[in-house]
Amino acid sequence: MKEKIRSFFFILGVLFPIVCQAMVAPGPNSLVFKSSSVLNSLPSKDVQSVYQDRDGYIWISTRNGLFQYDGYSITTYKSNLYCPDLLTNNNIYCVAEDAQHRLWIGTYSGLNVLDKRTGQIRKIDDPEINGIGISQILVTSDNRILFATEGGLLEYLEDSNRFLAFNQDNTDGVFPKTTVKSLFEDDRGDIWIGTWSQGLFRYEKRTGKYWKYPQMNSGNSAHVVFQDSHKNIWVGTWGAGLHLLHDAYNPEKTTWTTFTHDENRSGTISDNLIYAISEDLNTNSLWVGTRSGLSILSLMDIKTGHLEFENCYSGESENSITSSEVASLLRDRQGIMWVGMIGGGINMVNNRKAKFNMDRLSEAKRMLKSNSVRSILLDDEGLLWMGMSTYGFGVKDRATGKFTHYTQMLDFKNYSRMSTVMSIIQSPSTGHIWVGVYNGGAFEIDKSAPVGKRVKYYSPSNVPWMCNSCIYSIYEDSKQNMWFATRGGVSMRTADGTPVRIDSLKVGDTMMYDVVAMQIVEGNNGDMWVTSSTNGVIRIQGSGNSLKEYTVSGYSLANDKLNSNYADCVYKDAQGRIWVGTGGSGLNLYDAANDTFLPVHVLWNLPGDAIASIQSDKQGELWLGTNIGLLRLTVPDDLQNVTYRLYTTADGLQDNIFNRGASCVASDGEMFFGGHRGYNSFYPDQQEEQVFSFPVVITNIKVFNQTWASLTEKERAAMSDLSPGFMNEIRLDYKHNNFSIEFSALEYANPERNQYAYRLEGFDSGWQYTDASKRFAYYNNLKAGTYTFYLKSSNSNGIWNQDVQTVKVIILPPPWKTWWAYTLYILLVLGSAWYAYRVIRNRIRLRNALHMREMEQAKAEEINHAKLQFFTNITHELLTPLTIISASVDELMQAAPGYKEQYRVMTNNINRLIRLLQQILEFRKAETGNLKLRVSQGDLAQFVRRSFDSFRPLMKKQDMQFSISCSPEPFNAYFDPDKLDKILYNLLSNASKYSRHGGMISIRLTCMEENLACLVVKDNGPGIAKEAQKNLFKRFYEGDYRKFKTIGTGIGLSLVRDLVVLHHGTITAESEEGQGTEFTVTFPVLRTAYAEEEIDSNLSGVIPDVEEIVEADAVEKEEEGADTTPSRSLLIVEDSEDLLNLMVKLLGTDYVIYTATNGREAIEVVEDVMMPEMDGIELCRRIKENIETSHIPIILLTAKNKEEDRVEAYESGADGFISKPFNLSVLHARISNLLRSRQRAMKDFKKQLIFEAKELDFTSLDEEFLQRAIECVNRHLDDAEFDQTQFLEEMHTTKSTFFRKLKSLTGLNYSSFIRNIRMKAACRIMEEKKRVRVSELAYAVGYNDPRYFSVCFKKEIGMQPSEYMEKFTTGGTVEDDMQYDWSAFGLSMVQVIHKIVSCTIITLL
DSSP states (O other), X not given: OHHHHHHHHHHHHHHHHHHHHXXXXXXXXXXXXXXXXXXXXXXXXXXXXXXXXXXXXXXXXXXTEEEEEOSSOEEEEOOOSSSTTSSSXXXXXXXXXXXXXXXXXXXXXXXXXXXXXXXEEEEOOOTTTTTOOEEEEEEOTTOOEEEEETTEEEXXXXXXXXXXXXXXXXXXXXXXXXXXXXXXXXTXXXXXXXXXXXXXXXXXXXXXXXXXXXOOSTTOOOOEEEEOTTOXXXXXOBSSOEEEEESTTOTTTOEEEEEOXXXXXXXXXXOSBEEEEEEETTTTEEEEEESSOEEEEETTHHHHTOOOEEEEOTTSXXXXXXXXXXXXXXXXXXXXXXXXXXXXXXXXXXXXXXXXXXXXXXXXXXXXXOOOEEEEEEOXXXXXXXXXXXXXXXXXXXXXXXXXXXXGSGGGTTOOOOOBEEEEEEOTTTOOEEEEETTTEEEEEOTTSOXXXXXXXXXXXXXXXXXXXXXXXXXXXXXXXXXXXXXXXXXXXXXXXXXEOGGGSEETTEEGGGOOEEEEEEXXXXXXXXXXXXXXEEEEEOOSSOGGGOEEEEESGGGTSSSOSOEEEEEEOTTOOEEEEESSSOEEEXXXXXXXEEOHHHHTTOSOSOEEEEXXXXXXXXXXXXXXXXXXXXXXXXXXSOEEEEEOGGGTOSOSOEEEEEEEEOTTSOEEEEETTEEEEEOGXXXXXXXXXXXXXXXEEEETTBOTTTSOHHXXXXXXXXXXXXXXXXXXXXXXXXXXXXXXXXXXXXXXXXXXEEEEETTOSSOEEEEGGGOEEEEESOOSEEEEEEXXXXXXXXXXXXXXXXXXXXXXXXXXXXXXXXXXXXXXXHHHHHHHHHHXXXXXXXXXXXXXXXXXXXXXXXXXXXXXXXXXXXXXXXXXXXXXXHXXXXXXXXXXXXXXXXXXXXXXXXXXXXXXXXXXHHHHHHHXXXXXXXXXXXXXXXXXXXXXXXXXXXXXXXXXXXXXXXXSSSOEEEEOHHHHHHHHHHHHHHHHHHSOTTOEEEEXXXXXXXXXXXXXXXXXXXXXXXXXXXXXXXXXXXXXXXXTXXXXXXXXXXXXXXXXXXXXXXXXXXXXXXXXXXXXXXXXXXXXXXXXXXXXXXXXXXXXXXXXXXXXXXXXXXXXXOOOSOOEEEEEEOSOHHHHHHHHHHHTTTEEEEEESSTTTOSSOOXXXXXXXXXXXXXXXXXXXXXXXXXXXXXXXXXXXXXXXXXXXXXXXXXXXXXXXXXXXXXXXXHHHHHHHHHHHHHHHHHOSSOXXXXXXXXXXXXXXXXXXXXXHHHTXXXXXXXXHHHHHHHTSOHHHHHHHHHHHHSOOHHHHHHHHHHHHHHHHHHHHSSOOHHHHHHHXXXXXXXXXXXHHHHHHSSOHHHHHHHHHTTOOOOSTTOOOGGGGXXXXXXXXXXXXXXXXXXOO
């Protein structure tokens, strides 16, 4: 037993290193050497060295030029037709960059230096280095620049700008002048120097001493020197193999192990001629480039002593190196190995892999010709169930690696034609495996059952809970209900086996059986979320066995709640968030607050656009199977600062495309994702993030699509003194404001997967994201100003570099917007301002002068307005006293008629004062624009003569001569007599005032040819001066009235002009001093000259005198006869106590007088509209709107005489309107006529067979009152008991009010009123029936006694009923005083009775 144990440990000790080597150092067949289309297009395939500079660019030295590679494009540096003298030689041996960003270029014949900051290349002209080949350039850690040349070892001395050659003189006799092939700086800072034939040397930095090593091969060749990560020193020779030094820092004791090529023994180096040595840190292996291939040695083997090379040769496979002569090796800062070959160009190998296990399912592919995984499940026994393409499913035992197809299982011998398995799950409650098949129903597998009885098959034909045989997804919820997502909707089998056919419900306008359901998952609160390829996402809410308990709601493009109708997968994470992956719109997250899905794919700038599957690991991170790789998503709870990592085939994935739903998570956290080329399994916590290597760099700047290199030197200098990669400021003038900035992350593992983001502050509102296909930022027509360009990038795994590049962009303004242009503008503005100041100052002075004049004029206008307002106010105040004086004079004339001359003087002065006040009021109207023209036809000549006659007494008194001539006579014309009277009065008044005693005044009226009347007023007075004539018609211009001892207001001629203009005429004045003055007035006389509203056909051309009005009223009174009406009562409302007392005295002889001093005290009648407390208009309106007082007549006496005042008075309900001052005789006559008019209305009412309100001139309230009274009597026409009490109840009024109002309107008391209405009804009945007995007629109209009826009928109608019937039914006429004149209505008796029968009452409005 002990021997067996020893043997076991012995075998384990032998095999363990081999196993470790196999795990760590991949064999040559496992290495994938690849290139890119850009690298394959290198103009030269003879690569002699590969170098990565400080920025991250890859520099490729070839026998025909130097090439710079940024991962996407190549920039060439070589002498050609366009730059024939760029380099000393196009055969480039090596390059190296120093701390000043100078790239030293060693060629076959000479040295060149490229200043990367400016882009300038210059040749080095120095005797020490001219024309010789430079094998290697080394820039040490302390910035020394060393050159290995054919002429020896050189160092560039920056201070003196010269080259120092090393020989025995300056190396203590150690280092000879010989050809140097290799330079290397180790971890101690020592410099190792390999020569062509003088062996190996070392410069010790610590002591400054040079050491020579013993000869290690026959040619004493040290062609290349390298130190690995284990601090081993390796020396490659030219034809003598590879040496590994032991005790390398003690030359006296140094030994070495030599590795040479042996064709008869495997595991030896590929060739003895060594070109290059490097180390792959990812595999901890030494890479040796030889003349015949690439040899790889695991450095772990050095400790075990088992040293064997794995050799890579050209042509071994499609992934092998392209050429066997490996001249250069480079490990870049990402750990990628670069292989430069003579004749083969460049290959790359990235041995840094994520820890993804990849299973190509080779056995399944051999058996089924496909390894596409459509669904996957790891069961509780560790068996891996997979849906394989369209070939059903298979089970793989991961422990043994055996794959078993379902056709090889005894339980499926009857199901040999299974198609694509879309879903495989294991029931959490029963442990059974459920398999959903496309067009093949579902299988339930009980692994614990005996063989042959493990499988149950379900389809719509044998179970009611399956709605369609095409199953995409099977799911068991927390209540052990089985859900089936099918091509025909969703169905469910409850835990007790009850079918619930969700497919019979409706989502929106679509039936669920028309919905293609792809995947289903349980959300929060028992809700089920279903993805659909036709209807987006569907949410099923409810529980139980009854379909009525379930509701469905949709989320799709139709209601803007999802950005796609094609939803592939749905997932609920540990936080309860619902995620949905779509087929073209990326990832969406459910927002419960707004009941919608957020398009987070765009918000978080995630790569790709199709999400096939979603899973989460133990840390809560999401893993998404997409169409561009495997996406690892870290989403904080607040959804802020979301980060992601993208894994692709470069990280060991089976493919970049994953199948829908082909994912699962094992209980230990292992994750599985399947695709078309197998599946990957991994543990998320074992994945290491790749640290970003370099910041993004600007590779080029194009102006109008011209590269920076192709711009002229002047244009480049104007833009910046530095090359694009070093620019911190870009200056562009307005003519070159069309540019693009190109950039690269200089990350070579998978450059096409790099992402970029840029932002031009001052123009872009946020970060602009782009991918490797559009790695440039384009701007056009930017406004002049300073901007800041920000740039960042991510590597191929989606890790964003936090180092953001910034460049200031200055857009220079055009010349007319530069500082000196603005200076010139300012000077011009200042000059213009000074000039404008001078102009404005002068204008201000002029304006001030004008303003002063305007102020004076405004002041004058204000004074004029104040005058006018004062005159207007005082006019209203004077009208009432004038009325009192006028009335008092009239009273005196009646009481003491003997003082006629005194009365005449008083009357003339009163009339003069009244005329003056009226003139002021007219002038006020002219000021406010309220003068209205009212023309009518009349005899103009007669009017002028009568107006002139009123001035005869004044002229005779002053002993003036006068004459008047009118032609034609009579002169029929249209004119406004009121306005023309005022014109004549003022002109004649002026003529008489300013004429001398015994002067001459003449009036001439003629008709002109243009149908114009010409009125000339001429005097022979002193005349008017020329200057005074300019102001003659101005308001308040008073002339020299003091000179002529006259008085004036200065408004007469101004008013005359306004009145003439109102009359569409003109007025002119001609005067000479000492010769007199002549005023000429012309105005049209035809009707067509005036607007329709200016014509009043009711007016006569001659205004009657007051005496005529009184006389006419007296005649009317005589015609009417003596008034038999009992004495009437008057209420006089007046705020002037004197006028009130006077009116009481004058009117008290005929009326019972009541008085009131204001509107509030007045109850029935009002006489003045200008009174305190309440004006007359308001009081009149209140009385006329009250049914109890609306019948009372009202006369308004007012100082207001405007047309609108008169209209307002009549609209308020006034029955009369008299302006102050008024003649008491006129007032007395108006009162008498108003009372007589009411008396006639009462008589007319009695005569009317039909109540006609238009002819009786009633108010609307009075008319309504009478209508209601008549209707009330007609309703009780045959009721003999209808009495006063019942009448008052139906009229809803008091007895006193009813009696007073009925008496005032009809002159009848209530019994007379009822009798009148009944007798009229009797007439109607007789006319209608023609033959009717008197008794019947009496009963019909409410009389029980026919005799009494006949008496009443004769009293009311004027004849017996029989006489009435005989006359009116035979067409006779009634001749007595009380007969009804039917012809006055234009109706026959039959028509009248017909109207009465047809309507209750007819009102003509």
